[in-house]
Amino acid sequence: MNTVDEFDVVVVGAGISGAIIAEQLGSKGKKVLVLEAGSGTGDRFWNSSTSTGAGSGNGKKPGYESYMDTFFTALAKIPNAPYSNNPNAPQPLVTDLEPIAQNQTLTNGYFVQKGPLPFASTYTRAEGGTTLHWLGTCLRMLPEDFKIKTEFGRGLDWPISYSDLEKWYQVAEENIGVSADAAEQSYSNIPNKAVHIPYESGYNYPMEAIPQSYLDKYMSSGLRQMTVTLDGKDYPVDVVSTPQGRNGMPRGSYRPVGAVGDSDLGQRCAGNSNCVPICPIQAKYNALKTLAQAQKTHHVEIRTQCVAYNLEVDPATQHISKVHYKQYSDPNSPEHVCKTVKGKIIVLAAHAVENAKLMLASGVGNSSDQVGRNLMDHPTMLTWGLMPTKIGAFRGPGSTSGIPSLRGGDFRRNRAAFRIEIGNWGWSWPEGAPVGTVPDLIDQKNLFGAQLKQTIASVYPRMFRFGFLVEQLPDPNNRVTIDPTYRDQLGNYRPVIDYDVSDYTRAGMAAAKQVSDLIFQRLGVEGFTEYKPSDPGYLTYQGQGYTYNGAGHLVGTHIMGSDSKTSVVNRDQRSWDHPNLYLVGCGNMPTIATSNPTLTMAALTYWAADNVYKALADM
Amino acid sequence: MDWLDDFYQLSAALTDYKVAQLQGTGVGEDYLEVLSTIIPHAILAELFGSYRSIVAENSATPTEQLIRDGILSNAKLGPVARNIIKMWYLSIWYQMPEDWRQLYGKPNQGDPKYQDVQFVVSRNAYIQGLVWQTLGSHPMGAKQPGYGTWGDKPSDRSSIVSTTS
Amino acid sequence: MYINEECKPIKVAGNKLCPITTIDELHHNLQLAIELEFATLPTYLSALYSIKENTNVCAYSVIGSVVMEEMFHLTNAANVLIATGGKPALNNPEFIPSFPTKLPDKEEWFTVNLLKFSPEALSTFKYIEEPAELAHGFITIGEFYENIIHGLVHLNEQSGLDLFPSGTCPQIEHKYYYGGGGIISRVTDLDSAIFALNAIVVQGEGIPTAKWDPDKPLPLDETTGIWSGDDPLFMQPRELAHYYRFDELAQGRRYVCGDTHNSGPTGPEIPIDYSAVYNMVPNPCSKYYEGRSELQTLNQEFNLIFTELLNQLHSAFNGKPETLEPAVGTMFRLKYAAQELMRIPIPDSPQGYYAGPTWEFISESCW
The missing domain is CATH 1.20.1260.10 (Ferritin, core subunit, four-helix bundle)
Structure with missing residues (x-):
């Protein structure tokens, strides 16, 4: 028998949280193995262009650029379009979604969706994870977000406070490379105290704020001094630029990190307007950068195409004694070999859904019966229309500003809070414009020549949309489970999902729509918003129809808490049940609040890395 | 069979872009190859011939109307012309309408990589789609315009080529 | 130099x-x-x-x-x-x-x-x-x-x-x-x-x-x-x-450790394809575009962008460094305008030449 490889730390998953753990511990001399279920690009930016020479084998090796090839020629440019489906590590796609008929199960994608509503978010199973296609929004949570049970009698409190996490926010912002202005992000100028975020005095982000889009500035001046009345109280509607994990103008001695494999590229955002699904130059942060830094420590090994499927428990100590994984060489062939590794500490960083799946498949860490439960997202409602004048749609990062002034307040007793995202890409999300809409101008509107050209030139630059990221509360019935009936081609479980949207969140959507209507009135926007019962995310509230989309913010599934009976990990992000098992990622977050979760998750993960390091010292 | 000049002349009329601008995309020949692989040559000959006679005709009727009369409202030629417009604007070949395929469709006449199904013509073609410059921006994911340009007032100055001459 | x-x-x-x-x-x-x-x-x-x-x-x-x-x-x-x-x-x-x-x-x-x-x-x-x-x-x-x-x-x-x-x-x-x-x-x-x-x-x-x-x-x-x-x-x-x-x-080869000026590069081959190049006319000059109004216009457009770039750089070095920000955008426009020209064959060129930009500063009086 072969001896089993042994590491200080075995990390499952090479996305942002796994990369952070590997880099932090590798840089302190710990021997780390990262197992990644999907494929990778091996630190190459460009495709290996020659196949001669020693050691190259026959095939050309794909680099990051191969994702661009796939993206450009994909008909549906969905978030996962550049990252080919891998039957050995399948991933959910937005094109899998359909309305779920009563008591039916939707099985046509990777997810097995039992409804009653479809879970609409997706993620990427490849080296670098979903940061390959994230937008890069790096908002901090509000102080009140950590204690909504206490403050509003809703959801759950976190076992930590904003001030506990603050220093880790700073670490995450430095390492991701966030461009923003701290004074602005404290929201201290917004006349709604509930949203104020204290920043350490003297602190600022490593790079200057990304310039706002022309649309942002147009809207900012159009909405100046606007207020809306919610539950009898007036709230401001303020446009604020969004902190972003993309390279801008550095402050002081900070040096932006360019593309992995060609560091001259991506040192500053160049306005490719393609953050989702892929930044062509890696000016937007992705976890490949942290993985490259981890490997530079020479203590970190990354094994791609290795799917962890079972965690073995030592019955005497309750330690995770072994990690079993299936290694394959061809994504399209189920042929694989089963291997085993040992780690003093095991860190699951495979993503909220995959972490839960692996724990359920292994029967570990679930004494609370909370593994897989409390799955959350930001049900994202869009409204769209035509501005009265050209605002330069389809330019710049996907979103450079938002309206954060309604993220917090007393109304959270009654209904969900939301953040408004101002979209820079016209109707690309709601209507698939322009590629999805121009054929209609030619085939149905019967335009050609100058008429066609003038129509596009005069209408499309006026296209505009809002996204309302509505808070969803932890609900034990929104959950990931496994079922032996549903497996992928390697024989691993597919996630089975039960999901619904509560009235609390629906009431938030209704309020969001009202706010949108008022803003449209004020700006003279010609509304084109339409919610159709045939939309997968269609729902009703008090007789009105609304449609939500997935935000890609998968949160919950192994929440942290202060009680082992009601949570999966403690405030150190360690499993209550297994002394050497740590869980990282958005799955730890007990609530989702109104901020895109990646920054908070990264901050938590830097903290977790510190905890793991200390735990190793005590072993 | 050298249709390249015919193809550019007709394309210019259908898209309202100058021939030089269409040439400047560098993918016109690829589009013609797609077209002449999928569309029966007799139909292409008829299409280009129709446009040549429209140009030759010294009619009081505006050319745009003549194109509608002779090409776009022709059951055989219209769908082909519309596919040419869609290729230039969106770089996608769309499957010909079902009734057209029943009446006029022929098996593939060239490179089998081009079949009459929906596909993006090529990576370069996507980048050269006319829709992006028409709407005052750049193809998403390519032809990066530079840091901060998204904050500029959208320009009403489209290419001076299209506003002069 | x-x-x-x-x-x-x-x-x-x-x-x-x-x-x-x-x-x-x-x-x-x-x-x-x-x-x-x-x-x-x-x-x-x-x-x-x-x-x-x-x-x-x-x-x-x-x-x-x-x-x-x-x-x-x-x-x-x-x-x-x-x-x-x-x-x-x-x-x-x-x-x-x-x-x-x-x-x-x-x-x-x-x-x-x-x-x-x-x-x-x-x-x-x-x-x-x-x-x-x-x-x-x-x-x-x-x-x-x-x-x-x-x-x-x-x-x-x-x-x-x-x-x-x-x-x-x-x-x-x-x-x-x-x-x-x-x-x-x-x-x-x-x-x-x-x-x-x-x-x-x-x-x-x-x-x-x-x-x-x-x-x-x-x-x-x-x-x-x-x-x-x-x-x-x-x-x-x-x-x-x-x-x-x-x-x-x-x-077409890489210099590797140990190579000298006299040895030349002895490392791995660099893949180079001279056929994957637009056949730009040597030293493009406006006289090649006489009588070809579309080419003239595109070249003029290029030169206007080039002029704008020089004006922006001048301004950046003379009190307004922030002008370098839009200058980056101008450089990209310059590139796309150059590439557009280079994809256009010069009509009736016996050598099969393609157009190219002439890199001229246009004084304000000529706008």
Whole structure:
């Protein structure tokens, strides 16, 4: 028998949280193995262009650029379009979604969706994870977000406070490379105290704020001094630029990190307007950068195409004694070999859904019966229309500003809070414009020549949309489970999902729509918003129809808490049940609040890395 | 069979872009190859011939109307012309309408990589789609315009080529 | 790079540069430095933009990185000029040569042409970047900068002259510059001025040394260019002078550790495809577009963008450094306009030539 490889730390998953753990511990001399279920690009930016020479084998090796090839020629440019489906590590796609008929199960994608509503978010199973296609929004949570049970009698409190996490926010912002202005992000100028975020005095982000889009500035001046009345109280509607994990103008001695494999590229955002699904130059942060830094420590090994499927428990100590994984060489062939590794500490960083799946498949860490439960997202409602004048749609990062002034307040007793995202890409999300809409101008509107050209030139630059990221509360019935009936081609479980949207969140959507209507009135926007019962995310509230989309913010599934009976990990992000098992990622977050979760998750993960390091010292 | 000049002349009329601008995309020949692989040559000959006679005709009727009369409202030629417009604007070949395929469709006449199904013509073609410059921006994911340009007032100055001459 | 009285108004006595003794002479020489750094760009960019999309990735990257470094040099020279109270001038027709232009060869005149990416273009590039050591008896850019440094030292010692006055225009800060090339540092005194100028010489053309040995291995570390089966090495930042980087392309091979000037590159093959290049007419000139109004218009459009770029750079170096931000966008527009021209065949060209931009500054009166 072969001896089993042994590491200080075995990390499952090479996305942002796994990369952070590997880099932090590798840089302190710990021997780390990262197992990644999907494929990778091996630190190459460009495709290996020659196949001669020693050691190259026959095939050309794909680099990051191969994702661009796939993206450009994909008909549906969905978030996962550049990252080919891998039957050995399948991933959910937005094109899998359909309305779920009563008591039916939707099985046509990777997810097995039992409804009653479809879970609409997706993620990427490849080296670098979903940061390959994230937008890069790096908002901090509000102080009140950590204690909504206490403050509003809703959801759950976190076992930590904003001030506990603050220093880790700073670490995450430095390492991701966030461009923003701290004074602005404290929201201290917004006349709604509930949203104020204290920043350490003297602190600022490593790079200057990304310039706002022309649309942002147009809207900012159009909405100046606007207020809306919610539950009898007036709230401001303020446009604020969004902190972003993309390279801008550095402050002081900070040096932006360019593309992995060609560091001259991506040192500053160049306005490719393609953050989702892929930044062509890696000016937007992705976890490949942290993985490259981890490997530079020479203590970190990354094994791609290795799917962890079972965690073995030592019955005497309750330690995770072994990690079993299936290694394959061809994504399209189920042929694989089963291997085993040992780690003093095991860190699951495979993503909220995959972490839960692996724990359920292994029967570990679930004494609370909370593994897989409390799955959350930001049900994202869009409204769209035509501005009265050209605002330069389809330019710049996907979103450079938002309206954060309604993220917090007393109304959270009654209904969900939301953040408004101002979209820079016209109707690309709601209507698939322009590629999805121009054929209609030619085939149905019967335009050609100058008429066609003038129509596009005069209408499309006026296209505009809002996204309302509505808070969803932890609900034990929104959950990931496994079922032996549903497996992928390697024989691993597919996630089975039960999901619904509560009235609390629906009431938030209704309020969001009202706010949108008022803003449209004020700006003279010609509304084109339409919610159709045939939309997968269609729902009703008090007789009105609304449609939500997935935000890609998968949160919950192994929440942290202060009680082992009601949570999966403690405030150190360690499993209550297994002394050497740590869980990282958005799955730890007990609530989702109104901020895109990646920054908070990264901050938590830097903290977790510190905890793991200390735990190793005590072993 | 050298249709390249015919193809550019007709394309210019259908898209309202100058021939030089269409040439400047560098993918016109690829589009013609797609077209002449999928569309029966007799139909292409008829299409280009129709446009040549429209140009030759010294009619009081505006050319745009003549194109509608002779090409776009022709059951055989219209769908082909519309596919040419869609290729230039969106770089996608769309499957010909079902009734057209029943009446006029022929098996593939060239490179089998081009079949009459929906596909993006090529990576370069996507980048050269006319829709992006028409709407005052750049193809998403390519032809990066530079840091901060998204904050500029959208320009009403489209290419001076299209506003002069 | 060679400079000479007949191509640029520089004071030369025989084969020696005249010492700089006045502040005006210093400013004149620094302005000349800016012009020389900029003058290479149309040549390099013509070849760069003639490469067809997604082909010749390595060559594209090498030429692109040299261009970025030339911009870095230009900025450093401009910062020294600004710091000493001078005013860089970039927005006039005399700022750019008209091509073909002549720079002196060792024994005879050598012509710098605007050419598509080709072996001939690479010969020109190598010639432009030829190291001081090979240029017996001629003034090199290294010596030229050395002369400026001597002038700075001399002027700094003069009493009564404030060489680095306060209240000069803002310099270009590093935050405006990115994409490789180097770190821009602020010029406030003699040391920082010398530092900025040395950065140009070290990076571009190498430091002249009397002990140059053509059999001495080039300064490459062990892993550089060694075949590993992967291409990322081709993108490794390396301290290899421009001349050798172009030589690698010309010879289609990588320099590896142990290689010398005389050995030439012995490393892995660099894939180069000269057929994946638009057949741009050599030294594009507006007379080729006479009677072709669409080409004339596109070329005019290019020249207007080029003019806008020079105006923006001028403004950035004369009090408004923030103008560099929109200038980046203008550079990208310049590229797309050049590429558009290069994809258009010149009608009835017997050689099957394609169009190309003419790189002309258009004075306001001609708009």
